[in-house]
Amino acid sequence: xxxxxxxxxxxxxxxxxxxxxxxxxxxxxxxxxxxxxxxxxxxxxxxxxxxxxxxxxxxxxxxxxxxxxxxxxxxxxxxxxxxxxxxxxxxxxxxxxxxxxxxxxxxxxxxxxxxxxxxxxxxxxxxxxxxxxxxxxxxxxxxxxxxxxxxxxxxxxxxxxxxxxxxxxxxxxxxxxxxxxxxxxxxxxxxxxxxxxxxxxxxxxxxxxxxxxxxxxxxxxxxxxxxxxxxxxxxxxxxxxxxxxxxxxxxxxxxxxxxxxxxxxxxxxxxxxxxxxxxxxxxxxxxxxxxxxxxxxxxxxxxxxxxxxxxxxxxxxxxxxxxxxxxxxxxxxxx
Amino acid sequence: xxxxxxxxxxxxxxxxxxxxxxxxxxxxxxxxxxxxxxxxxxxxxxxxxxxxxxxxxxxxxxxxxxxxxxxxxxxxxxxxxxxxxxxxxxxxxxxxxxxxxxxxxxxxxxxxxxxxxxxxxxxxxxxxxxxxxxxxxxxxxxxxxxxxxxxxxxxxxxxxxxxxxxxxxxxxxxxxxxxxxxxxxxxxxxxxxxxxxxxxxxxxxxxxxxxxxxxxxxxxxxxxxxxxxxxxxxxxxxxxxxxxxxxxxxxxxxxxxxxxxxxxxxxxxxxxxxxxxxxxxxxxxxxxxxxxxxxxxxxxxxxxxxxxxxxxxxxxxxxxxxxxxxxxxxxxxxx
Numbered sequence: 001x002x003x004x005x006x007x008x009x010x011x012x013x014x015x016x017x018x019x020x021x022x023x024x025x026x027x028x029x030x031x032x033x034x035x036x037x038x039x040x041x042x043x044x045x046x047x048x049x050x051x052x053x054x055x056x057x058x059x060x061x062x063x064x065x066x067x068x069x070x071x072x073x074x075x076x077x078x079x080x081x082x083x084x085x086x087x088x089x090x091x092x093x094x095x096x097x098x099x100x101x102x103x104x105x106x107x108x109x110x111x112x113x114x115x116x117x118x119x120x121x122x123x124x125x126x127x128x129x130x131x132x133x134x135x136x137x138x139x140x141x142x143x144x145x146x147x148x149x150x151x152x153x154x155x156x157x158x159x160x161x162x163x164x165x166x167x168x169x170x171x172x173x174x175x176x177x178x179x180x181x182x183x184x185x186x187x188x189x190x191x192x193x194x195x196x197x198x199x200x201x202x203x204x205x206x207x208x209x210x211x212x213x214x215x216x217x218x219x220x221x222x223x224x225x226x227x228x229x230x231x232x233x234x235x236x237x238x239x240x241x242x243x244x245x246x247x248x249x250x251x252x253x254x255x256x257x258x259x260x261x262x263x264x265x266x267x268x269x270x271x272x273x274x275x276x277x278x279x280x281x282x283x284x285x286x287x288x289x290x291x292x293x294x295x296x297x298x299x300x301x302x303x304x305x306x307x308x309x310x311x312x313x314x315x316x317x318x319x320x321x322x323x324x325x326x327x328x329x330x331x332x333x334x335x
Numbered sequence: 336x337x338x339x340x341x342x343x344x345x346x347x348x349x350x351x352x353x354x355x356x357x358x359x360x361x362x363x364x365x366x367x368x369x370x371x372x373x374x375x376x377x378x379x380x381x382x383x384x385x386x387x388x389x390x391x392x393x394x395x396x397x398x399x400x401x402x403x404x405x406x407x408x409x410x411x412x413x414x415x416x417x418x419x420x421x422x423x424x425x426x427x428x429x430x431x432x433x434x435x436x437x438x439x440x441x442x443x444x445x446x447x448x449x450x451x452x453x454x455x456x457x458x459x460x461x462x463x464x465x466x467x468x469x470x471x472x473x474x475x476x477x478x479x480x481x482x483x484x485x486x487x488x489x490x491x492x493x494x495x496x497x498x499x500x501x502x503x504x505x506x507x508x509x510x511x512x513x514x515x516x517x518x519x520x521x522x523x524x525x526x527x528x529x530x531x532x533x534x535x536x537x538x539x540x541x542x543x544x545x546x547x548x549x550x551x552x553x554x555x556x557x558x559x560x561x562x563x564x565x566x567x568x569x570x571x572x573x574x575x576x577x578x579x580x581x582x583x584x585x586x587x588x589x590x591x592x593x594x595x596x597x598x599x600x601x602x603x604x605x606x607x608x609x610x611x612x613x614x615x616x617x618x619x620x621x622x623x624x625x626x627x628x629x630x631x632x633x634x635x636x637x638x639x640x641x642x643x644x645x646x647x648x649x650x651x652x653x654x655x656x657x658x659x660x661x662x663x664x665x666x667x668x669x670x
Contacts, residue, residue: 009616011519011520011527012517012518012519012520013517013519014377014517014529016378016519016595016616017595017596017613017615017616018614018615019615020355020615042349043351044349044351105655107654107655107656108654109654118456121456121457122456122459124457132654182347182348183347184346184347184348184349184351184660185346185347185653185657185659186659187653187654188653188654189654189657192346194347260346260351260352278352279352279353279615280352280353280354280355280614280615280617280620281344281352281617282615282616282617285615318442318520318521318522318523318524319441319442319443319467320440320524322520324519324520324521
């Protein structure tokens with residue numbers, strides 16, 4: 001980690017703050033393609049694991065059994081905005097399962113989408129568990145519980161059959177043995193998975209290029225990736241990077257945010273995956289790091305990068321709307 | 336910067352993220368008492384400079400001329416919560432100056448105090464410039480403009496007599512020549528001052544122990560510090576560290592937050608000052624760093640540290656209220 005691998009916050013001409021960033025691009029054969037920073041560090045995948053966690057849901061047959069759609073599958077993979085369309089879709093999933101909103105154990109928080117949060121407040125309404133950015137994932141876990149005839153109660157527990165399937169899927173996709181994955185608890189109550197950064201990149205390489213996996217796993221990976229490609233608005237929201245990345249590349253790249261500065265990308269069909277961790281967890285450094293990495297790796301055309309420019313090198317404005325600073329990626333992805 | 340100087344975020348038993356922290360404690364004779372991290376780095380003082388910027392206001396005679404109170408002086412030093420009491424006090428200052436709210440050029444943002452922000456929204460009201468955390472400082476700048484017969488319009492400009500007095504005060508208190516101070520623009524539109532971290536600590540040492548300064552400067556420093564000691568609720572808000580630090584120590588310590596992870600502390604009468612910068616600017620690491628430094632320096636008794644325990648080593652909870660992690664200072668302040 002001797003080389004500079006930072007996202008720098010400039011105010012005027014002086015560097016005010018800097019964020020260490022760690023990046024690993026990995027091929028589906030497990031080899032490291034490029035890296036920067038402390039690429040071997042252990043990270044919690046947090047919500048970047050959601051597309052991987054959707055695999056056991058598809059494999060269980062729950063999609064067919066409960067008539068779940070690709071839009072709903074995209075929501076299962078989402079850290080969504082809590083907009084009306086997201087809330088409605090999550091509610092619809094629960095209805096298909098014959099469950100009430102109270103079956104969700106994720107807790108409630110203000111919608112990520114500020115206008116939606118403000119409108120809720122103006123109407124005097126409190127947010128519900130459906131507004132929780134993880135409500136799709138939780139609805140998916142409940143669907144999995146029902147599909148495998150496990151109780152829906154207690155689905156957050158590490159001991160619950162649903163969480164055992166999550167751990168097994170994460171382990172097999174990342175190549176990290178179950179006993180070596182380090183567990184923590186997420187903001188929404190579910191177990192989260194600690195692994196080396198390149199293992200997350202490897203899992204995403206395989207998610208997008210599952211050729212060497214068993215047929216049922218291949219099909220599940222393809223369905224998950226296809227659902228996000230077809231419904232990027234349900235992965236996050238119109239103003240969000242995850243959604244914009246799929247749109248800007250017309251599905252050539254699929255990526256997912258994780259809390260505390262994590263992002264994972266797959267380039268379907270190419271055998272490549274990328275994982276990024278901002279050392280301090282700051283979101284303001286994350287999208288500049290990811291976009292710069294995608295440019296350096298040649299995964300984005302100039303035109304696509306232009307569509308993502310506001311995420312790549314953001315300008316900082318003050319309350320009067322005057323530009324006062326900028327965010328600049330300063331690293332060199334090398335083998 | 337070879338030694339570990341971080342605030343670590345643990346989720347479960349694994350370190351998830353870490354924040355580099357830089358600290359310098361300085362004596363009023365200019366000598367470094369203790370440091371950690373890259374203590375010589377340049378930082379923007381941001382709002383931590385506000386108590387220093389209040390000095391020219393007091394020196395101008397504006398306090399007497401416009402009948403300003405110590406509570407109002409504390410608000411001039413504040414990054415306040417935008418609660419009703421803060422807004423009312425700022426409005427009262429403008430009234431004493433014969434100015435309208437439109438004289439404030441700070442722009443508007445949601446009050447820092449979330450219940451106040453939520454109540455505004457529930458009532459369908461937008462925040463005003465008075466809710467801006469800097470409205471007291473801006474009202475003070477307007478008072479200074481009037482006291483020195485300068486126009487109130489354009490008071491944000493580096494060329495305006497008010498900002499020239501700000502720069503002069505910062506320079507003389509920090510010991511950094513005016514031409515060497517690096518300028519940027521703050522979120523509220525005013526110039527901000529770039530200087531080495533120990534220079535900010537030195538300025539705060541002198542603010543609290545101004546014995547060697549000219550009599551009028553001494554009196555101004557004492558009035559500023561005394562105003563904060565008497566009215567800590569106007570420096571920030573009941574739930575905020577700045578306010579709690581003064582309360583927990585009964586005024587033995589006076590400190591001020593600056594944006595992007597800056598904090599400066601003076602220990603009045605002791606000749607000591609401390610400045611802290613979180614390298615990445617994260618607030619979640621700032622108070623643990625400051626409190627740990629104050630403990631290591633022996634500036635806090637055990638009892639006082641106990642009162643600040645929730646700032647010192649915060650527990651992280653998920654949306655269900657379960658403890659899932661903790662924030663731990665990991666540095667050793669040494670000479």
